[in-house]
Amino acid sequence: xxxxxxxxxxxxxxxxxxxxxxxxxxxxxxxxxxxxxxxxxxxxxxxxxxxxxxxxxxxxxxxxxxxxxxxxxxxxxxxxxxxxxxxxxxxxxxxxxxxxxxxxxxxxxxxxxxxxxxxxxxxxxxxxxxxxxxxxxxxxxxxxxxxxxxxxxxxxxxxxxxxxxxxxxxxxxxxxxxxxxxxxxxxxxxxxxxxxxxxxxxxxxxxxxxxxxxxxxxx
Ligand code: URA
Numbered sequence: 001x002x003x004x005x006x007x008x009x010x011x012x013x014x015x016x017x018x019x020x021x022x023x024x025x026x027x028x029x030x031x032x033x034x035x036x037x038x039x040x041x042x043x044x045x046x047x048x049x050x051x052x053x054x055x056x057x058x059x060x061x062x063x064x065x066x067x068x069x070x071x072x073x074x075x076x077x078x079x080x081x082x083x084x085x086x087x088x089x090x091x092x093x094x095x096x097x098x099x100x101x102x103x104x105x106x107x108x109x110x111x112x113x114x115x116x117x118x119x120x121x122x123x124x125x126x127x128x129x130x131x132x133x134x135x136x137x138x139x140x141x142x143x144x145x146x147x148x149x150x151x152x153x154x155x156x157x158x159x160x161x162x163x164x165x166x167x168x169x170x171x172x173x174x175x176x177x178x179x180x181x182x183x184x185x186x187x188x189x190x191x192x193x194x195x196x197x198x199x200x201x202x203x204x205x206x207x208x209x210x211x212x213x214x215x216x217x218x219x
Contacts, residue, residue: 003028003079003126009119013083016115021087023103024048028079033128035075035210038062041138041185042082042112044105053078054186061186062135068200069207077127081142082108082116113142117165124162125175131210132162132178136185143180145171153182155202157209179213181206 005027026043029052038054046056054062066073087103094100120142124132134140137150143162158180163171183202189195 001030001032003123005119006122009122013116013119017084017112020109020112020115021089021103021106022082022084022108022112023087024085025083026051026053026080027083028077028123029053030073030077031075032077032126034077035071035131035214036206037077037079037124037127037129037132038066039132039134039139039143040078040080041136042080042105042108043085045085048085053080057190058186061190065183065186065199065203068203070211071207077129079120079123081113081120081139083119086112107138110146113138114165114169117169117171121164121175130179131213132180133206134180134182136183136188138185140182148182150182150184150188154184154198155181155205157181181209 024043026047040054040058043053044056044058047053047059053059063073066076086106086108088106090102090104091099092102132143134143134150137148140148140150140153144158144160145163159177160180161173161175161177162180164174166172166174183206184195184199189199
């Protein structure tokens with residue numbers, strides 16, 4: 001299921017990002033009662049084209065990891081902390097030696113993450129979810145603060161409140177307590193294959209933890 005954002009929040013984002021190099025808008029998608037909420041960084045070119053999160057090369061890798069955890073994508077909710085594609089402008093020579101302009105994906109800035117802050121808080125609040133899985137540093141830091149590092153915290157089970165943007169546009173820990181299990185972003189190990197075994201191990205462990213957690217809750 002695709003989420004529909006309140007017009008007021010969409011207008012706020014548009015206003016705050018009008019001078020940024022951002023394009024398109026991909027809504028979060030999935031179950032409103034998800035077993036996990038996967039939280040990425042920002043959509044890439046393929047996601048903008050299809051209007052769905054994680055459908056490009058990172059998405060294909062993510063699907064494999066989700067399956068390793070014994071889950072399917074339709075049991076999850078999938079979103080990102082930024083909903084538009086951040087791009088940079090590069091001038092490169094093509095095969096004929098002509099200079100052409102390219103717009104490659106880039107990591108969103110902290111300002112861009114904040115511009116989507118109220119929209120993201122609202123989105124998470126709409127879900128009947130207890131387990132959040134930030135994928136990579138950008139989303140991990142949005143949830144628990146700038147000092148957190150995926151290299152230190154991957155596959156650890158945290159239990160705490162998450163950062164929300166308050167009325168003064170400052171982050172503060174607020175709202176319900178979640179289980180938070182950080183994972184490497186799939187793009188990280190697409191480019192650093194030495195991480196592959198660790199990442200597979202992390203996802204299997206996440207699947208086991210979730211199963212045990214759900215069994216305990218059922219008792
Ligand atoms: N990376 C993300 O963080 N989100 C997507 O939807 C695709 C790639």
